[in-house]
Amino acid sequence: MQRMTTTPGARQATLRRHNLRLVLREVLEASVPPSRADVAARTGLTRATVSALVDRLVAAGMLTELPPVTGRGAGRPAVPLVAAGGTFAAIGLEINVSYLGGRAVDLSGRTLAERLEVRDFHQSSPSKALDLLASMARDMIKEIRASGVRIVGAGIALPGIVDRELGTLRLAPNLGWRDLQLADVLTRSPFSSLEVVELANEANLAAWAEACAHPEARPSFLYVSGEVGIGCGLVYDGQVFQGRRGWSGELGHTTVQPDGPPCACGSRGCLEGYAGRDAVMTGAGLDPLTPVEDLLALLEAGSADAGRAVDRAGWALGVALANAVNLVDIDEVVLGGFYAPLAERLTPAVAEQLQTRVLSAAWSRPRVRPVASGQQTAMTGAALSVLQSLFDDPSSWGAGADAPPSVGSAAAQ
Amino acid sequence: MQRMTTTPGARQATLRRHNLRLVLREVLEASVPPSRADVAARTGLTRATVSALVDRLVAAGMLTELPPVTGRGAGRPAVPLVAAGGTFAAIGLEINVSYLGGRAVDLSGRTLAERLEVRDFHQSSPSKALDLLASMARDMIKEIRASGVRIVGAGIALPGIVDRELGTLRLAPNLGWRDLQLADVLTRSPFSSLEVVELANEANLAAWAEACAHPEARPSFLYVSGEVGIGCGLVYDGQVFQGRRGWSGELGHTTVQPDGPPCACGSRGCLEGYAGRDAVMTGAGLDPLTPVEDLLALLEAGSADAGRAVDRAGWALGVALANAVNLVDIDEVVLGGFYAPLAERLTPAVAEQLQTRVLSAAWSRPRVRPVASGQQTAMTGAALSVLQSLFDDPSSWGAGADAPPSVGSAAAQ
DNA sequence: CAAATTAGTTGTGCGAATGAACTTATGCGG
């Protein structure tokens, strides 16, 4: 679904780039470490070609050979290939309403560093938050570089509408931020030393992380990120659909009841008014800033208010999601953010609305499940989305040149 | 956003296929017939390479050279290239609730043949309608082949949920059809002689036709097809988003009012109940089968009922579209089907809802406009979508082999 | 009419993948 403005003519270098990427992906997405021969069989390339490409990727520090496995029948034992750890990493950062943090992730998916600052950022000062974020990033970059890891770049997840082309945060209603030119921030201190710096919507990136949790499956689903605001990310065949300018996924301001209560956005009956964190907490008789655990406790204790608030959220979520599913032909919905811990209670109501309101539900019942990729998913997604630029073109990250004849970094003397 | 299940390894033939397609597209999408040198400049390929590729495409009958244009400054006059007419064509067929028809379209976009049978197919017999469609197709195929044109294939547009993988029409509520195995039909008489036969949703294909109307612009919009049912097609950067199984675009069963009137689909408050053709006609005090012109006349005459019905439709459409726009980051809505003639009256109400309900509307007002690609758009789209398979791989349609040394078909002797 | 300019063609060289033969390393059966 995405094509660059003008596809450039393909030369032979394009061929190699393509196949290099193909081989790298094949290894990274495999459920069990494949050998060169496996990759050759799966891609249709010859063993000779794959071997040459793998050698480049190994030399560039993107893949590693594991010790040969013996005992799998006759023949020379295969050398399994896996993503190399400790050579390339990316930093994912996130500003959210209730926390701010960062995580550095390896090509092999390992977390190399992590920071988290839990604090209320409702109506906060952008410059203070951004300074905090920058110093966190600076700190992590220093730590990681010290251990000899090359940093591909950083991605920043934001809970609002981000114009990825211009580097602007148009609107983050719950942070109280509006029309921020983040492009300047990105050309300053820790970020200016990085090749790739990206902004994106929090929900889109969380969806990315969830998609990467099972790369071999190339899943398709709609990820719903329930926080104070409600965003969503559409994953299609393992790829995230980001939209032309990156504004997709504003599920929270989808209309559930056209004559419903007014919303701060100027519309009426938005999903957020029924299923946003504040609405649910308030409906349950809690302070909006209360942690989810307290709500779970109330539900456990059988509180009628809490039950009603959650049921109403599930109903509204179901209505909004049914609209989305009717529109884009997706059969799985993943509940993330603060919906994840509530999933057991939320799922039946959501599923019921999907069942009655989705036209295709009659022969293909949409599934609903909680997120599988853990906490603070968006910052992981931000890191992974930056690593993607390495997957997409390994040759521009050192896998292009011929492998050096031998020892160490004695090249180009 | 779309990738095949497993991308095959690229060999050198892949390179040529890619560039062949690139050159063909470049010529077809150009707003003014380009020369070989123009194409070279735009693609980044060398003039030599482009020349060789163009020669193949000309030999295969996909491109034609126009007489050299002189008087554009110094230098040897350029030979403009255009899509060749009269060598390749595709057949687009459509079954709709109020008509059934077909259209054969040329590579150059010219209509070579056309058939239309206006009749009421509400709750009709599938086999009768399909027989009629098949005989129409047979007739057109014969006529076109007689004039020496090669037929690439046929596409069939259907007003319902089509499973493109299985070749099944799952549900077409207004035809009264359900779970039809069309795969058999497609392996029978006129269709069995064609290389490409495709099924798709009517709205998706109409969106395709609309997208092809301005190929040089690579437009992005949401096409709304208002008929008895309401479907939509998402066009993104000139490409139609068809969904995994082709079920996308069921806008008509999007919820506008969760506790609204029950719909035949089993849900409540579906858009179709407010803005479907039957609802609008009935609301205006007309018989559902009345032609749109009568409704326009009533509006002209100042009928309060008609005005109210259309306004209500515009409001509901606006609500439903706002949800869609919030979800997918599209800034243009195109009104097609019976909404096209009503567009002048409908647009303000739709635009008003979009303005208040779309979160990004504050800084990027969504545009609303009527369709530009004429009547029975879906069958044109069906033909164009089949031609796409030729654009996508010209080499498999005769542009692969080396150009014959000279005269006629005296090759391979 | 010569010089400048641009379009299109020709021929050489390079690079990436192929394919077949080869080397390496194991299991298995006598």
Place this chain on the structure above:
DNA sequence: CCGCATAAGTTCATTCGCACAACTAATTTG
């Protein structure tokens, strides 16, 4: 314990598409 079957990985000549540069062709300009 040896030799054969088997499979992984490597080597090298071949193939093929594109780049590059030199060339020819056809026009405008002065």
